[in-house]
Amino acid sequence: GQQVMQIPQYQHVQEGEDFTTxxxxxxxxxxxxxxxxxxGGHPVFLIQLVKSGEVKKQKRLTFQFGxxxxxxxxxxxxxxxTDVGTYFCAxxxxxxxxxxxxxxxxxxx
Amino acid sequence: DAMVIQNxxxxxxxxxxxxTLSCSQTLNHNVMYWYQQKSSQAPKLLFHYYDKDFNxxxxxxxxxxxxxxxxxxxxxxxxSPGLGDAAMYLCATSRAHRTETQYFGPGTRLLVL
Numbered sequence: 001g002q003q004v005m006q007i008p009q010y011q012h013v014q015e016g017e018d019f020t021t022x023x024x025x026x027x028x029x030x031x032x033x034x035x036x037x038x039x040g041g042h043p044v045f046l047i048q049l050v051k052s053g054e055v056k057k058q059k060r061l062t063f064q065f066g067x068x069x070x071x072x073x074x075x076x077x078x079x080x081x082t083d084v085g086t087y088f089c090a091x092x093x094x095x096x097x098x099x100x101x102x103x104x105x106x107x108x109x
Numbered sequence: 110d111a112m113v114i115q116n117x118x119x120x121x122x123x124x125x126x127x128x129t130l131s132c133s134q135t136l137n138h139n140v141m142y143w144y145q146q147k148s149s150q151a152p153k154l155l156f157h158y159y160d161k162d163f164n165x166x167x168x169x170x171x172x173x174x175x176x177x178x179x180x181x182x183x184x185x186x187x188x189s190p191g192l193g194d195a196a197m198y199l200c201a202t203s204r205a206h207r208t209e210t211q212y213f214g215p216g217t218r219l220l221v222l
Contacts, residue, residue: 033210033211041215042199042213042214042215042216043213045211045212048210088151090211097211098154099151099152099153100151101151102150102151104149
């Protein structure tokens, strides 16, 4: 079955520091999505990556899809307190998407 | 403007007492999903509907059932809730399988006493 691991599980950073979370799959992926879930909230779609080596940016967020389409990363530059939450990758398997284990980000003011 | 609506937001039930959670959508999406999310864990897919076609995950307990009477509504029935079923239940929709964004509702937090 699909194995999707995210590292780290938890990350505490000082406000202004950078943050990166990695999503690794045991199989080649057709595409990957990233979601953010604020504490007490629901997952909210951030982006989808489809092409090998693809890089997409949303303001301070940079998303990458590996050349082999087995891994992906989300990098946040100069974190802010509004970045607090859990970041999940979601990958297709069978007909559906399954969520990775998530990385919980805490930003210390 | 609400696109995926879940009612109620909080539900308290007794051990073994059937409970129904509801989800509605204004997006006219083909696919509706039910996820279970326990504290500090990733959402776990229970089942989904593509139109009227029901797709159950292999490890979803028989205690969980679902109904989709029309495009807009989907229900999650828990026939005999146990203490281990206490969780956040998230409904999501997408236009089609795999390649489409999933839009989540706010969730229903279930407490089993």
